[in-house]
Structures are given as structure tokens and as C-alpha cells.
Amino acid sequence: MPSSERTPVSVGGQLYVVATPIGNLEDLTERARQVLAKADLVAAEDTRHSGRLLNHLGLNKQMLALHDHNERARVNQILEALSQGQSVALVSDAGTPLISDPGYILVREARAAGYQVSPVPGACALVAALSAAGLPTDQFLFAGFLPAKRAGRKAALESFKRQPATLVFYESPHRICDFMEDLIEVLGPERECVLGRELTKTFETFYAGTAAKVFADLQADPHGSKGEFVVMVRGSDEAPGAEAAVDADKLLAMLVKELPVKKAARIVSDVCGLGKNELYQRALVLKGG
Numbered sequence: 234m235p236s237s238e239r240t241p242v243s244v245g246g247q248l249y250v251v252a253t254p255i256g257n258l259e260d261l262t263e264r265a266r267q268v269l270a271k272a273d274l275v276a277a278e279d280t281r282h283s284g285r286l287l288n289h290l291g292l293n294k295q296m297l298a299l300h301d302h303n304e305r306a307r308v309n310q311i312l313e314a315l316s317q318g319q320s321v322a323l324v325s326d327a328g329t330p331l332i333s334d335p336g337y338i339l340v341r342e343a344r345a346a347g348y349q350v351s352p353v354p355g356a357c358a359l360v361a362a363l364s365a366a367g368l369p370t371d372q373f374l375f376a377g378f379l380p381a382k383r384a385g386r387k388a389a390l391e392s393f394k395r396q397p398a399t400l401v402f403y404e405s406p407h408r409i410c411d412f413m414e415d416l417i418e419v420l421g422p423e424r425e426c427v428l429g430r431e432l433t434k435t436f437e438t439f440y441a442g443t444a445a446k447v448f449a450d451l452q453a454d455p456h457g458s459k460g461e462f463v464v465m466v467r468g469s470d471e472a473p474g475a476e477a478a479v480d481a482d483k484l485l486a487m488l489v490k491e492l493p494v495k496k497a498a499r500i501v502s503d504v505c506g507l508g509k510n511e512l513y514q515r516a517l518v519l520k521g522g
């Protein structure tokens with residue numbers, strides 16, 4: 234049997250979540266092509282956009298538009314197709330569906346209804362960007378698109394200030410400069426940052442360095458604010474709540490066993506930044522106990 238016939242592509246009553254390229258058509262996997270070829274129905278974020286991909290593959294498929302504004306209504310239609318044993322492929326405009334793209338409600342409901350939901354992995358901008366950025370990848374926090382308005386965006390950045398994991402954001406070309414300004418203001422100009430632009434495309438560019446340098450390089454580049462962006466930021470070196478990591482009471486209890494009460498209270502006050510008098514009273518109690 235030729236090896237291609239052994240590729241497990243099951244037909245009928247199954248939902249496939251199919252990743253498509255993020256710019257370079259050659260990044261479509263062979264399995265994605267097979268699943269699309271066998272699908273009875275292709276649910277696409279934008280049928281015209283995905284129609285061009287199917288056209289490129291020489292496929293003529295029944296398509297259904299499924300986007301943020303009609304997903305709930307479309308789910309029943311797709312569940313109906315699944316109930317008839319049809320094979321449905323979910324695609325978005327680019328990359329992996331559900332990653333800052335529609336499909337969550339469909340996948341959740343298809344699973345709840347007992348249908349098999351299978352991923353057909355492939356391109357995803359955040360993974361592509363992280364894989365080549367040179368930032369730590371042992372832990373990362375993908376925050377997608379932050380709020381479009383400045384106040385909301387700054388509040389979100391503030392909440393990540395002490396996050397030790399590498400931060401990953403998506404941003405659109407018309408907001409990238411505002412985003413970088415806010416990032417510098419909230420996380421500081423020295424925070425290490427890597428910006429991936431137009432990944433896998435002709436004008437793929439990585440800007441790396443401190444946030445201030447990345448922003449300056451972006452502004453100096455005549456094509457800088459064009460294209461699609463993944464912003465990656467090195468996590469904080471400061472552990473979350475580092476100042477509270479020392480348990481003042483425990484330290485005091487240990488010290489009063491070895492030192493005079495006054496001295497123990499002073500040391501704990503210096504280490505934890507707490508009031509000397511209060512610690513002294515507490516130390517007296519601990520010593521007495």
C-alpha cells in the first residue's frame with residue numbers, strides 16, 4: 234500500500250480544525266490539503282478569502298461563512314451536517330482557527346454533542362514568532378489583541394508588569410505605534426522586546442532589543458508600520474509579590490529564639506519593610522509563648 238493511503242484521514246461526522254498559512258502558501262501541510270480535499274463542507278471565516286486558497290489547491294467545495302457575528306447561529310447548521318455523517322473542515326483567514334479567530338463556540342458545542350474534533354496543525358503566528366525570537370519559551374503568556382483604547386491597553390499591560398513568562402501579543406499595523414508607546418510607558422524603555430513583522434512573507438523582519446530601541450527601529454523603517462505584527466516581551470525578572478515572599482511572622486519567630494527581642498524586631502523590620510514597634514510587640518508575644 235502506498236504510504237499516502239495509510240495517512241489517517243477519517244471521513245464523516247467529524248470536525249477538523251485546519252491550520253492554513255499565515256502568508257506563505259507553501260506552509261500548508263499535506264494533511265491539511267488532504268482533509269480539505271475530503272471535506273464535505275468547509276466552514277470559513279471569510280468564504281471569499283478561503284475560496285482563493287481552495288482554488289489554488291484545485292478544490293471546489295461547499296462553503297459556509299462562520300465569523301464572530303454569526304458563529305452561534307451557524308453552529309446548529311454545522312452540527313446538523315455532522316449528524317448526517319459529513320466531514321467538516323473549519324478554517325480561518327490565516328493560521329490556526331480559534332487563536333484570536335472564530336471557532337470556539339463551534340468546537341465546544343461539537344465536542345459537547347459527542348462529535349470527534351481533530352486538529353490539523355500548521356502555521357500559527359505566535360508560535361512562528363516565538364520559535365525565532367530568541368526569547369525564553371519555557372513559559373509564555375499569549376494575550377492576543379489588547380484593548381484598542383489606550384486606558385484599557387495600559388491597564389492590561391500593568392497587569393502583566395510582574396509576569397515572569399514571556400509575553401506575546403498580536404497587534405494591527407494601525408495601532409502598533411500606540412501599542413509600543415504604551416508598552417514603553419508601562420513596562421519601561423529597557424524591557425527586552427522582539428517584534429516579528431510579516432512572518433513567512435517577503436518582507437519578514439524581526440526588530441529586537443530594548444523596547445525603546447525596537448520602537449526607534451520601527452519608526453525609522455519606511456515600511457515599519459505596514460504589515461502584521463507579533464509583539465514579544467521578555468518576562469519580568471522580579472518575581473510576583475517578591476517583597477511579600479518572606480513570611481515576616483515566621484522569620485520573627487525564628488529570630489526571637491536566637492536574639493534579643495529588640496534586635497529580632499529590627500532585622501525583620503529592615504527585611505520586610507514593616508513597622509518596628511508593631512514587630513517588637515509581636516516579638517514579645519512570640520518570646521513569651
Ligand code: SAM
Nearest residue numbers: 255328329332333357358403404431432461462
Ligand atoms: N489565527 C491566527 C494565528 O494562528 O496566528 C491569528 C489571527 S489574528 C486575527 C491576526 C493577527 O495575527 C495579526 O493581526 C497579527 O498580529 C498576527 N499575524 C498573523 N499573520 C502574521 C504574520 N504573517 N506575521 C506577523 N503576525 C501575523
